Amino acid sequence: MIITGDNESEISNLRNDLSVRFDMKNLGEIGCFLGLEIEKSDQGYFVMQRAYAKSLLERFSMGDSKEKATPMEPNLKLKKDKGKPLKDARKFRQLVGSLIYLTITRPEISYSVSVVSQFMQNPRTPHLEAARRILRYVKGTLDCGLLYKRCDNFVLSGFTDADWAGDTNDRHSTSGYCFNTGSAAVSWCSKKQNIVVLSSTEAEYVAATMATQECVWLKRLIEDMFCEVDYAVQIKCDNESAIKLASNPIFHARTKHIEVRYHFVREKVLSEDVELLSVRTNDQVADIFTKALVEPKFQRFRDALDVVILIARSCYPGHT
Known part of the structure; x- marks a missing residue:
């Protein structure tokens, strides 16, 4: 096993060895990969999905929606048979599927997304409203991501x-x-x-x-x-x-x-x-992964996960 780490010599040797077997191109420092945006700073690496989140707001016509401080209303209990069935469930399923991918860098929405994903088979209007609320929360926290410090x-x-x-x-x-x-x-x-x-x-x-x-x-x-x-x-x-x-x-x-x-x-x-x-x-x-929390508790646990805001290409903890 070759351990490269920050050893430039070993990294170079590994690249040369791989280039003999594969067609490779050196793209330099990673900046974006499969929708993940990686920002390097003095503190470490900041990973977010800002562009992906913005595209979701545009795709589902939520760009002008009102922001929310939490992804789900506290004490909300969604019923599988309560509310009017959606005429076209496809859009709801696309929205939930897209939100699942967003949880890669946004762990604080995992519970809310897991709840709405349970109604993919026969979604109703309250389920769609709950999914839209997650997007309203995302709209107010577009610059949030995970900061991996040294x-x-x-x-x-x-x-x-x-x-x-x-x-x-x-x-x-x-x-x-x-x-x-x-x-x-x-x-x-x-x-x-x-x-x-x-x-x-x-x-x-x-x-x-x-x-x-x-x-x-x-x-x-x-x-x-x-x-x-x-x-x-x-x-x-x-x-x-x-x-x-x-x-x-x-x-x-x-x-x-x-x-x-x-x-x-x-x-x-x-x-x-x-x-x-x-x-x-x-x-x-x-x-934060088991229930919908009130705003102060939600933000405190979100900070504990090191979900922070990127400001001026530097990473700082903060609230929405």
Whole structure:
């Protein structure tokens, strides 16, 4: 394996080696790739999709719409059979599909996009309005993106959370997690659980299992690319019962109904691959992936993900 990093000599040797086998062209420093715009600064690399977001506003006639401070109205519960069915569902599906691609650099809209994507089969007017609200939020945050700073301490860590029975259509819970390596988020997820759980503890336990699976994959990726991860990755959870359940090797009556595959997190905790730590609910960053939040809390957790605003070709944290 050839590790190039910032070694110009090794980079040059790799280019020469590849050019013998492939038709190559040196385009210099990366600036735009598949809709991703990369801006290099003294602080690090800033990644955004400003041009792509602007094209969405124009494509769906939202350029003159009123801006919103959050992508979804707090406490909004969308029903699958409430509202007038759309005459042409194709436009709704195109909008949601485009928003899914935007989550590559905008993790803070992941929950809102995951909610509206559940109504692709038979969308109705409230679902379309919810998707349009996401665009109104994007309109006011066009210059937002992820700032990956140069870090002296490269340590993988994460947050995991769940919203118990939050979906009023089928009473499934929503899992959310995010991971970083000392800077902006490198992995995140907002996903409805595929089973009905019987308590908030079980919902958090299932969410912790999903986060642990992602953690194992990230550890292997880091070890392949950079260095060995020889420490227990800290994953913060705001449910004490779920933490105790994950560290308890005794399969007692309270967990008999839980599917075996969800005890994966317990195995990884006991083998010290991961460490579940308690965090206050007010400091639970993954909360942004499980429910629609009020503006102050939403902006605080957005900043914690290092979703910042690009101003005058320099990267600065900030609010809309």
